[in-house]
Amino acid sequence: MNDRTAPTSRRYTACLARVIDHLHAHLDADLGLERVAEVACLSPSHFHRLYRAVLGETLADTVRRLRIQKASGELLHTDWPLARIGRRAGYGSEAAFNRAFKRVVGMTPAAYRTRREALVAPVPFPPLEIADMPEVTVMDLPETTPLALPHQGDYMGIGHSFERLCAWAGSRGLLGPEVRCLGLYWDDPDATPAAELRSAACIDGPAGAAADGIEVIHLPARRYACLEHVGPYTELPASYRLLYSGWLARSDEAPADAPCVEVYLNDPREVPAIELRTRIMVPLA
Numbered sequence: 001m002n003d004r005t006a007p008t009s010r011r012y013t014a015c016l017a018r019v020i021d022h023l024h025a026h027l028d029a030d031l032g033l034e035r036v037a038e039v040a041c042l043s044p045s046h047f048h049r050l051y052r053a054v055l056g057e058t059l060a061d062t063v064r065r066l067r068i069q070k071a072s073g074e075l076l077h078t079d080w081p082l083a084r085i086g087r088r089a090g091y092g093s094e095a096a097f098n099r100a101f102k103r104v105v106g107m108t109p110a111a112y113r114t115r116r117e118a119l120v121a122p123v124p125f126p127p128l129e130i131a132d133m134p135e136v137t138v139m140d141l142p143e144t145t146p147l148a149l150p151h152q153g154d155y156m157g158i159g160h161s162f163e164r165l166c167a168w169a170g171s172r173g174l175l176g177p178e179v180r181c182l183g184l185y186w187d188d189p190d191a192t193p194a195a196e197l198r199s200a201a202c203i204d205g206p207a208g209a210a211a212d213g214i215e216v217i218h219l220p221a222r223r224y225a226c227l228e229h230v231g232p233y234t235e236l237p238a239s240y241r242l243l244y245s246g247w248l249a250r251s252d253e254a255p256a257d258a259p260c261v262e263v264y265l266n267d268p269r270e271v272p273a274i275e276l277r278t279r280i281m282v283p284l285a
Contacts, residue, residue, distance in 0.1 A: 013212065015040045015047075016054060016167035023062065024160045027070060028088065031063045054170040055163075057269045065268065066159075068104040071097075072234050072273070073156060075113045082109050105232065106272030115235070136247045137226045138284070146182060146202035147174075147210055148217040154194040156234065158183060161201040168214060169203055180204045184217065184259040189237070199259075224261065224281040225253060232273040236262070239280055248282065256283040 022039045023031060036059055037047040052058055057065075067089040074085045086097030086109070101109045147169070151161040162181065169175045186198040200217060207216045225248060229239040240260075248255065265277040 010212065012050060012054075013168050013171045015042065016051070016171065017164050019051070020160065020163045020167060023066060024157075024163075027063075027067055028090075031059075033059055054167055056170070061269065062163075064100060065104055068101055069159065069234075069273075071101065071109070072105060072112065072232060075109055076116045076234055082113075085109065104273060106274035135227070136243060138223060138253070139226050139281075140223050141221065141281075143221045144204075144219045145207050145216050146180075146219070147205040147207075148184070148200040148202040148215050149213065150215065151199045151201060152195075153197060155185060155189055155197055155199055158199050158201055159233075161199075165201045165203060165214065168212060169205065172209065174203070174205050174209060181264045183262040183264070184219075185262070186259045219261075222256065222258065223284040225251075225284055226282075227280045228265075229278045229280055230274075230276070232276060233268075233278070236278060236280070239278075243280060243282060254285045256285040258283040 019036055019040050022036065033044050033048060037044040040047045040051075042050065048059060055062070071085050071089040074080060074088070075082075078085075082097070083094050086094055089097060089100075091097035091100060098108050101107075101112070105112055147165075149161045149165040149168075151158045162183075166175060166181075169179075180203065182202045184200040184202060187196070189197060200215075202217065210216050225243065227239060227243045227247070229236055260283065261281040263279040263281065265279060266275070268276060
């Protein structure tokens with residue numbers, strides 16, 4: 001493979017990694033095609049063809065998705081007016097923000113904000129009715145060795161690592177509809193400072209492909225308690241509380257000293273956030 005001509009060369013991987021880092025660090029700045037192409041050190045037309053071919057969406061799609069994800073967190077965790085959150089996301093009017101938010105998330109910002117009371121509500125103990133118990137399946141899964149990019153810090157920031165991993169894998173022809181994306185999470189975010197949280201963005205792939213900071217992680221065969229979460233990734237903590245307090249605490253099972261696993265069953269580039277499906281898997285002893 002010639003490093004000057006092959007589209008899967010390291011220089012293209014490094015180029016896309018620079019761009020992804022820039023997007024996450026400068027969401028409030030000018031992220032137009034010409035400016036980002038300068039970061040990539042490529043012409044705008046050549047950069048855009050490369051970006052879309054490897055990552056499966058346009059630069060404008062990525063910027064909109066990342067800004068709306070940030071706005072989703074602000075809707076859940078602040079009392080800022082909708083207009084302020086919309087301006088921070090780059091929208092000059094509340095109407096434009098509403099349209100963009102609904103396109104990405106599947107509901108308006110105002111409707112999304114009303115969900116936060118349910119997300120922080122404690123799980124009752126004991127349940128009043130057996131019907132209150134979440135639908136959890138215990139599964140025996142075989143040994144796997146995914147390719148992984150380690151991430152340290154707030155779990156909500158792992159999307160940055162997933163995008164870098166997918167850019168690396170896409171430039172090597174390792175992505176396809178059959179390839180699973182999964183996340184590994186070692187620490188309890190309610191007991192560990194955000195800066196110390198350990199996780200990893202992972203995909204299925206051949207161990208021999210690991211390079212450029214991408215590692216192979218060994219997940220031994222074990223049993224997992226599995227719960228399917230439907231909705232935005234920002235709402236995953238509520239499903240974790242339901243699984244631990246609503247099911248595990250009332251079962252005869254005990255958690256193992258191993259990372260929790262999230263398997264992402266559909267693609268945030270293809271469906272609104274309220275339709276995202278995530279299989280949460282808690283390892284059992």
